[in-house]
Amino acid sequence: MNASEAERLARVTLNSVGEPGNLRLASTVAELGAETVLEALRERPDDLGHDLAARLRTADPARSLEAADKLGLRFVIPGDPEWPDALLDLGRCGPLHERGGIPLGLWLRGPLSVAEAARQAVAVVGSRSATTYGEGVAGDLSAGLARDGRTVISGAAFGIDQAAHRAALATRGPTVAVLACGADRVYPAAHKRLLDYIADVGVIVSEAPIGGAPTRIRFLARNRLIAALAQGTVVVEAAVRSGALNTASWAGALGRVVMGVPGPVTSEPSAGVHQLIRGRDALLVTRAEEVLEAVAPIGTHTLTDLREEEGLRDRLTAQERQVLDAVPVRHGAPAASIARTAGLAPAKTSAALSRLEDLGLVVGQGERWHLAAQVDESA
Amino acid sequence: MNASEAERLARVTLNSVGEPGNLRLASTVAELGAETVLEALRERPDDLGHDLAARLRTADPARSLEAADKLGLRFVIPGDPEWPDALLDLGRCGPLHERGGIPLGLWLRGPLSVAEAARQAVAVVGSRSATTYGEGVAGDLSAGLARDGRTVISGAAFGIDQAAHRAALATRGPTVAVLACGADRVYPAAHKRLLDYIADVGVIVSEAPIGGAPTRIRFLARNRLIAALAQGTVVVEAAVRSGALNTASWAGALGRVVMGVPGPVTSEPSAGVHQLIRGRDALLVTRAEEVLEAVAPIGTHTLTDLREEEGLRDRLTAQERQVLDAVPVRHGAPAASIARTAGLAPAKTSAALSRLEDLGLVVGQGERWHLAAQVDESA
Numbered sequence: 090m091n092a093s094e095a096e097r098l099a100r101v102t103l104n105s106v107g108e109p110g111n112l113r114l115a116s117t118v119a120e121l122g123a124e125t126v127l128e129a130l131r132e133r134p135d136d137l138g139h140d141l142a143a144r145l146r147t148a149d150p151a152r153s154l155e156a157a158d159k160l161g162l163r164f165v166i167p168g169d170p171e172w173p174d175a176l177l178d179l180g181r182c183g184p185l186h187e188r189g190g191i192p193l194g195l196w197l198r199g200p201l202s203v204a205e206a207a208r209q210a211v212a213v214v215g216s217r218s219a220t221t222y223g224e225g226v227a228g229d230l231s232a233g234l235a236r237d238g239r240t241v242i243s244g245a246a247f248g249i250d251q252a253a254h255r256a257a258l259a260t261r262g263p264t265v266a267v268l269a270c271g272a273d274r275v276y277p278a279a280h281k282r283l284l285d286y287i288a289d290v291g292v293i294v295s296e297a298p299i300g301g302a303p304t305r306i307r308f309l310a311r312n313r314l315i316a317a318l319a320q321g322t323v324v325v326e327a328a329v330r331s332g333a334l335n336t337a338s339w340a341g342a343l344g345r346v347v348m349g350v351p352g353p354v355t356s357e358p359s360a361g362v363h364q365l366i367r368g369r370d371a372l373l374v375t376r377a378e379e380v381l382e383a384v385a386p387i388g389t390h391t392l393t394d395l396r397e398e399e400g401l402r403d404r405l406t407a408q409e410r411q412v413l414d415a416v417p418v419r420h421g422a423p424a425a426s427i428a429r430t431a432g433l434a435p436a437k438t439s440a441a442l443s444r445l446e447d448l449g450l451v452v453g454q455g456e457r458w459h460l461a462a463q464v465d466e467s468a
Numbered sequence: 469m470n471a472s473e474a475e476r477l478a479r480v481t482l483n484s485v486g487e488p489g490n491l492r493l494a495s496t497v498a499e500l501g502a503e504t505v506l507e508a509l510r511e512r513p514d515d516l517g518h519d520l521a522a523r524l525r526t527a528d529p530a531r532s533l534e535a536a537d538k539l540g541l542r543f544v545i546p547g548d549p550e551w552p553d554a555l556l557d558l559g560r561c562g563p564l565h566e567r568g569g570i571p572l573g574l575w576l577r578g579p580l581s582v583a584e585a586a587r588q589a590v591a592v593v594g595s596r597s598a599t600t601y602g603e604g605v606a607g608d609l610s611a612g613l614a615r616d617g618r619t620v621i622s623g624a625a626f627g628i629d630q631a632a633h634r635a636a637l638a639t640r641g642p643t644v645a646v647l648a649c650g651a652d653r654v655y656p657a658a659h660k661r662l663l664d665y666i667a668d669v670g671v672i673v674s675e676a677p678i679g680g681a682p683t684r685i686r687f688l689a690r691n692r693l694i695a696a697l698a699q700g701t702v703v704v705e706a707a708v709r710s711g712a713l714n715t716a717s718w719a720g721a722l723g724r725v726v727m728g729v730p731g732p733v734t735s736e737p738s739a740g741v742h743q744l745i746r747g748r749d750a751l752l753v754t755r756a757e758e759v760l761e762a763v764a765p766i767g768t769h770t771l772t773d774l775r776e777e778e779g780l781r782d783r784l785t786a787q788e789r790q791v792l793d794a795v796p797v798r799h800g801a802p803a804a805s806i807a808r809t810a811g812l813a814p815a816k817t818s819a820a821l822s823r824l825e826d827l828g829l830v831v832g833q834g835e836r837w838h839l840a841a842q843v844d845e846s847a
Binding site: 181182183222225226341342344350351352353354355359360363366367369372373374375376379404406449452461462 | 733
């Protein structure tokens with residue numbers, strides 16, 4: 090089902106007058122539709138309308154689409170077959186650095202359907218000033234992902250990004266470059282051949298208007314698209330203030346799997362990744378198989394959680410485990426009956442129950458004990 | 469308070485006839501005292517008594533203590549001022565690789581009080597076949613810990629262990645070497661100078677009888693002492709089957725802080741550490757300050773858990789957070805009242821509640837909802 094032409098033209102207009110990731114514009118459009126918003130901005134301008142008035146007067150969506158066509162670009166909006174629905178998750182996510190929201194539309198260059206490509210995709214991102222180690226690992230990972238049929242999504246920047254794209258291309262796997270500048274532009278200039286190659290066999294994606302320059306705001310807005318298009322984001326080398334960590338934050342906020350590749354603790358470009366893993370914001374991964382396991386459609390989080398649960402159980406004494414196994418799932422039982430089931434003395438049982446309660450594994454209500462919810466789930 | 473001489477002699481005897489980490493012997497002695505157990509083994513031998521009968525006939529504890537004295541060794545048992553009570557935690561821990569239990573006594577060589585040294589101690593362990601990177605990091609970490617007044621505990625082996633001891637010694641910090649062979653022996657032979665130095669300024673600890681050889685069983689038993697004596701264990705490089713991972717398992721089982729230093733994913737000696745961190749069995753650490761934060765007497769686990777909690781909350785949508793904040797801690801409230809508090813439509817509230825329930829953050833009972841225990845605790 091294609092969206093109406095009027096809606097498409099309105100989105101081209103709004104996309105060219107607003108900045109990518111303007112959360113207010115995005116939310117209003119998501120709620121009311123672009124035509125209505127555009128009309129309101131023109132006829133009853135609020136402060137956003139006033140902000141955009143000048144740009145609105147000169148916007149010519151039909152000419153933009155014509156120009157795009159000549160440049161080999163297309164514009165897709167929600168409802169188009171090529172629109173990746175994964176981006177709709179951005180509508181349920183607060184802003185980061187004041188950027189956010191579902192993009193009004195995407196400019197695309199290249200034969201690959203981004204909707205198709207995003208179905209099984211992993212983002213591989215990292216430092217521009219990467220080390221040989223980092224580029225090597227990014228390449229190995231991406232090649233492994235591509236061999237498994239996954240799309241490798243990245244930002245076409247120096248360092249980790251280009252290593253990821255190149256490895257995917259070398260493996261003849263699908264790859265998506267999401268740019269902060271217009272999809273027709275080449276940034277960085279040194280990556281002209283890389284971007285042309287991606288435009289030949291993969292797809293270049295951008296929210297920025299045709300010819301748009303890569304600004305700081307657009308990089309921040311761009312990062313959310315990388316995170317949203319992929320089922321998981323792997324950070325390979327990122328200094329503590331790297332933009333790749335912004336992408337990781339988006340992935341986390343979107344409920345995607347966030348992964349990090351460790352490196353030597355003496356290497357600055359690994360410090361940001363170590364911070365992510367240390368704070369349990371990212372899962373440590375060392376090879377493509379581990380990434381694939383983590384982004385598996387079912388079970389990723391379950392798997393991780395189960396492991397943590399096992400970790401907790403492993404830390405129990407044999408007696409505590411005996412008692413835990415004797416605690417009923419739901420309706421609860423008095424300590425005396427748990428002691429009988431466990432085959433342990435009442436005093437020992439009570440001591441174990443109170444330690445298990447401290448650990449959040451059992452819940453005491455009045456005289457009765459039952460398993461805490463998470464134990465129940467993992468049992 | 470010193471233990472009775474008869475108890476001490478009985479423990480010397482049992483220590484010399486039983487193998488370190490014989491859990492059955494350790495538990496019976498912990499329960500009945502060494503004198504009683506020794507008498508029973510001699511007069512009413514069960515199969516353990518039969519196993520040990522030959523050794524029992526030749527045991528001469530007074531002569532052992534005399535020989536020890538000449539070698540500059542002393543024997544400490546529970547109740548002695550120099551006995552480290554941290555080892556008693558081993559009495560509440562199941563066996564690993566069939567080794568376990570509170571040691572019957574410790575042979576000590578060196579001026580440092582092991583009880584004193586264990587009060588603020590970190591174990592730094594790792595691969596024998598360490599890399600230059602690993603030895604460098606182990607040295608930096610240990611020097612940082614020693615500068616902060618922490619005792620560095622390790623096993624005096626090649627690789628990571630020796631780097632840890634050396635750095636502690638170079639910083640004039642206390643260091644404890646726990647050996648699998650007798651405390652009078654030098655193993656590995658190449659570490660004679662290192663061990664002599666530790667015996668001069670630190671302390672060498674062993675459970676094995678005087679002159680005892682370092683056997684596989686004794687290494688496994690030794691690892692539990694390293695883990696138990698320290699508040700936390702840092703693994704710096706460990707291949708996937710490294711003995712250092714056994715020490716880490718003991719530390720985890722004992723409720724001590726388990727930490728791991730990452731390295732290049734291309735480095736085999738880091739693979740075991742990455743596995744620990746990946747499985748959330750170890751906290752990733754990159755420098756001494758992070759180790760110190762993790763082993764701080766209060767708050768380590770709290771800190772980590774809070775972070776995880778925040779991570780989960782961060783992943784919620786704004787609406788879900790609104791709803792979560794409106795759910796009562798204990799007595800529960802019906803969805804309609806939660807919706808009013810949250811200022812959200814009933815349908816949205818119900819949807820949010822069911823997602824929050826899936827995440828284990830709220831519990832629905834009948835018609836009422838309350839916060840899950842762990843949310844309550846971290847609030």
